[in-house]
Amino acid sequence: MDSHTYNIYKPLRATLEEVIEESPLIKTFVLIPDQEFVFRTGQFIELSVDGVGEAPFTPSSSPLVTDRLEVTVMKTGFVTGIMHELKPGAVMGIRGPYGRGYPVSEFEGKEVLILGGGCGLAPIRSLLFTLEHMKDDLEKVILCYGSKTPADCIYKPLFSRLNSLDKFEAHRTVDITDDDWDGPVGVATILLDNVKVNIDNSVAVVCGPPIMMKYGTLKLLKMGYRDEQIYLSMEKNMSCGLGKCGHCMMGEFFVCKDGPVFTYDEIKHNPEIWT
Amino acid sequence: MYYTGIRKEDWHRSLEKLLTTYDIFVPVKDEFSLDYEPFRPGEVEKIAYNIPKPATPLKNFFLPVRENVTSARNDSKPRIIIGAPNCDIEALLLLDEIYLDEVFADPWYRSRRKSTILVASDCYAVNDHCHCLSYGVKPWSAAHADMAILADGDQLLLRIISDKGKEFAEQLSGIHSVDDTAAVSFAEQRHNETEKLLSDLNTGLPDYNTTGEIIQKAGDKIWQKYASKCVSCGACTTICPTCSCFLLIDKPDFEKVKQMDACQYPGFERVAGGEDALFELPRRFRNRYMCKYVWKPQKFNSLACTGCGRCIEACIGKINKNELFMELT
Numbered sequence: 001m002d003s004h005t006y007n008i009y010k011p012l013r014a015t016l017e018e019v020i021e022e023s024p025l026i027k028t029f030v031l032i033p034d035q036e037f038v039f040r041t042g043q044f045i046e047l048s049v050d051g052v053g054e055a056p057f058t059p060s061s062s063p064l065v066t067d068r069l070e071v072t073v074m075k076t077g078f079v080t081g082i083m084h085e086l087k088p089g090a091v092m093g094i095r096g097p098y099g100r101g102y103p104v105s106e107f108e109g110k111e112v113l114i115l116g117g118g119c120g121l122a123p124i125r126s127l128l129f130t131l132e133h134m135k136d137d138l139e140k141v142i143l144c145y146g147s148k149t150p151a152d153c154i155y156k157p158l159f160s161r162l163n164s165l166d167k168f169e170a171h172r173t174v175d176i177t178d179d180d181w182d183g184p185v186g187v188a189t190i191l192l193d194n195v196k197v198n199i200d201n202s203v204a205v206v207c208g209p210p211i212m213m214k215y216g217t218l219k220l221l222k223m224g225y226r227d228e229q230i231y232l233s234m235e236k237n238m239s240c241g242l243g244k245c246g247h248c249m250m251g252e253f254f255v256c257k258d259g260p261v262f263t264y265d266e267i268k269h270n271p272e273i274w275t
Numbered sequence: 276m277y278y279t280g281i282r283k284e285d286w287h288r289s290l291e292k293l294l295t296t297y298d299i300f301v302p303v304k305d306e307f308s309l310d311y312e313p314f315r316p317g318e319v320e321k322i323a324y325n326i327p328k329p330a331t332p333l334k335n336f337f338l339p340v341r342e343n344v345t346s347a348r349n350d351s352k353p354r355i356i357i358g359a360p361n362c363d364i365e366a367l368l369l370l371d372e373i374y375l376d377e378v379f380a381d382p383w384y385r386s387r388r389k390s391t392i393l394v395a396s397d398c399y400a401v402n403d404h405c406h407c408l409s410y411g412v413k414p415w416s417a418a419h420a421d422m423a424i425l426a427d428g429d430q431l432l433l434r435i436i437s438d439k440g441k442e443f444a445e446q447l448s449g450i451h452s453v454d455d456t457a458a459v460s461f462a463e464q465r466h467n468e469t470e471k472l473l474s475d476l477n478t479g480l481p482d483y484n485t486t487g488e489i490i491q492k493a494g495d496k497i498w499q500k501y502a503s504k505c506v507s508c509g510a511c512t513t514i515c516p517t518c519s520c521f522l523l524i525d526k527p528d529f530e531k532v533k534q535m536d537a538c539q540y541p542g543f544e545r546v547a548g549g550e551d552a553l554f555e556l557p558r559r560f561r562n563r564y565m566c567k568y569v570w571k572p573q574k575f576n577s578l579a580c581t582g583c584g585r586c587i588e589a590c591i592g593k594i595n596k597n598e599l600f601m602e603l604t
Binding site: 006007008009010011013048049050051052053054055076077078079080093209210235236237239240242243244245246247249251252253257272275 | 344345347373374376378379380381382519520521522523525526527528529531533536538543544545546547548549550552566569570571573574
């Protein structure tokens with residue numbers, strides 16, 4: 001093989017600088033890549049533990065920062081379990097960025113309604129950094145976020161900061177309350193009942209667990225959003241990230257390459273998107 | 276495209292000389308099967324031209340079952356692969372679309388494609404489950420191989436298809452010109468005979484333009500019926516010339532090993548949280564049909580099934596996809 005040929009399978013090394021505990025099951029890994037790492041908000045990476053395995057994550061940090069990268073990881077399976085044991089100084093591998101990100105230029109002049117749940121706030125945080133940077137070109141940004149319990153809510157300081165920003169508002173709910181919680185109780189979609197949004201001049205972004213993606217979309221449609229106004233961040237077993245290995249096929253799409261962000265209009269013909 | 280000729284004896288002698296430069300594979304027939312073997316000058320009588328079809332698909336030369344894809348290494352010599360049936364040649368087009376795509380070209384696949392001379396073999400006969408013609412694939416190569424071979428007694432007729440094929444022919448000793456009209460007529464006669472055999476064998480089989488619609492309309496019952504004989508062994512996908520899914524396995528020092536994988540194996544679509552859209556066997560079984568006849572045709576220009584019939588031959592549950600199609604037609 002030509003040694004000068006770019007090898008699509010080879011990871012870039014990145015040193016783990018800091019591990020932030022976001023919730024009992026979620027940690028954010030602050031990584032310093034060996035070379036500048038450029039991505040668009042909503043694109044994802046394959047993050048690997050040396051010799052163990054890799055998994056897909058959308059960076060939760062701002063795409064405007066290219067010398068460090070934050071990746072928020074929920075402890076879910078084998079690889080993420082080992083990631084959660086890693087300490088600062090560890091060297092990890094990064095492949096990517098992969099896929100289409102959010103088409104933020106299409107959001108210009110509009111109100112952006114964001115519905116998030118659980119660890120789905122990770123890609124949304126990156127998007128929020130981007131939207132904050134372009135807020136002069138936006139009408140309004142509304143975040144509606146649900147977590148299982150108050151303790152499971154990640155990036156807690158983010159909410160007060162967003163609420164202090166001009167044009168931004170952030171709302172939270174929890175499925176199961178505790179003694180200290182005095183906010184709304186229920187699934188994330190209940191927050192949509194009280195938001196004031198000019199639907200005709202708006203886009204909606206949904207990112208969260210599969211069940212929330214489905215019912216969030218149905219609710220948005222009921223509110224009057226058109227199929228092409230709803231942006232979904234789809235989750236599949238994205239293994240190679242290159243549109244080759246076949247694990248993430250969702251109908252005719254390779255989610256890794258054709259997505260992971262799709263408009264509902266693009267994928268609604270496939271009844272299997274929610275499975 | 277033009278024809279030239281060579282005596283079998285000269286062809287084999289030329290190949291022997293080329294062994295210093297190339298790895299050469301030829302179709303070898305023994306009492307059990309026909310398959311690609313390294314060319315051995317002392318065993319040329321075992322080489323069987325124009326008989327369908329090597330037991331293993333051509334893809335194996337380009338997508339090894341398992342390979343380290345991160346460590347640079349000196350690949351083996353350039354190769355000459357002789358005797359590929361057109362169903363396998365056409366199947367490479369889909370692999371090219373996937374592995375040589377503009378954004379992420381696979382360097383290993385690209386290098387192997389580049390350094391391989393493909394000598395196709397026109398089929399003079401058919402196997403029990405051959406159905407290339409039903410899917411619009413001819414049983415002979417005219418476009419996507421470098422050269423094609425037609426045996427005629429102790430003579431070989433060579434159809435020169437590409438520049439690479441022409442350059443290869445120039446390296447052969449004993450090449451002689453042939454009367455083009457006679458060559459074309461000889462080839463056409465063979466083609467017509469084989470096409471007639473294929474048509475007779477596959478009367479009523481739906482063509483590739485309708486298979487997608489048929490599969491989309493198929494209800495759960497048909498999947499349950501056929502999947503009841505499936506044991507998820509993955510033979511159908513392993514032997515398929517277009518199936519190319521794989522798994523990346525991590526090794527120390529951030530090395531990656533790419534290993535062929537298949538949607539027929541449990542856990543293919545399982546995500547970390549445990550959700551698995553293909554957990555139920557009938558769903559996995561259906562997935563292969565949806566992929567080949569609905570999704571890949573929507574996404575790519577090349578065929579995802581070229582009608583080689585190997586999946587039928589390989590199935591230990593004796594599942595015959597053509598029977599499934601006939602039942603739904």
